Amino acid sequence: MRGLSPEEQALWAKVTETIRPLSRERLPEPGRQAEPSRPVPPPIAHRPKGPAPSRAAPFAPPRQRIANTLDSSWDRRLRSGDVQPDRVVDLHGHDLERAWQAIDRALEQALVNRERVLLLVTGHARPGAPPVQRGRIRAAVHDWLSASRHRERIAAVRGAHRRHGGGGSLYVILRR
Numbered sequence: 257m258r259g260l261s262p263e264e265q266a267l268w269a270k271v272t273e274t275i276r277p278l279s280r281e282r283l284p285e286p287g288r289q290a291e292p293s294r295p296v297p298p299p300i301a302h303r304p305k306g307p308a309p310s311r312a313a314p315f316a317p318p319r320q321r322i323a324n325t326l327d328s329s330w331d332r333r334l335r336s337g338d339v340q341p342d343r344v345v346d347l348h349g350h351d352l353e354r355a356w357q358a359i360d361r362a363l364e365q366a367l368v369n370r371e372r373v374l375l376l377v378t379g380h381a382r383p384g385a386p387p388v389q390r391g392r393i394r395a396a397v398h399d400w401l402s403a404s405r406h407r408e409r410i411a412a413v414r415g416a417h418r419r420h421g422g423g424g425s426l427y428v429i430l431r432r
Contacts, residue, residue: 326412326429334427337417341427342371347378347393355393356400363406366430374428377421397426 260268326334333339345362347355359376366374378394401413409431416425 325431326414330412330429331414334414334417337419339373339417339427341373341375341420342366342369343373344375344377347376350393352392352396356396359397359400360404360406363404363409363428363430367406367409372430372432374430375416375420376426376428378424378426380424394424401428 330339343362343366345358347358350358362374362376365371376397378397380391380394398413401407401410404410411429411431412427414427414429416422416427420427
């Protein structure tokens with residue numbers, strides 16, 4: 257195997273400066289020796305009696321996703337745009353907090369009125385660098401619905417047909 261030329265070494269040094277490690281462990285600085293790793297204790301042959309020691313979880317467990325309980329006829333009707341929403345929630349001009357409150361109120365009212373299909377008009381997500389502040393509501397809607405107190409009553413969430421806003425809208429279908 258051949259070594260790197262000086263130009264390749266310079267290019268590789270530039271590339272490695274832009275990389276962020278996946279692990280939170282600090283990488284050794286160039287020119288320094290890596291610290292020796294701690295010895296790993298041997299595995300325990302038996303499990304001690306009594307309750308296991310409590311350990312704080314390094315992260316919260318993932319939230320349950322909304323169940324996908326629609327049959328193919330529903331999907332066909334949604335794709336063709338034949339479904340008329342019972343309630344429309346337009347989130348344009350809302351900040352994140354007000355948008356979440358509007359969604360929660362709309363779900364509550366729809367359940368009380370026994371409505372089946374909500375249309376959430378979120379606006380299109382705008383790809384781009386961090387200065388782009390648009391599309392935050394669209395990005396958060398699925399997490400909000402998964403965390404909602406009404407999550408068990410939501411049958412499915414689907415992208416809306418073009419006549420109802422296309423990529424800037426979502427259908428929320430409620431269970432009967």
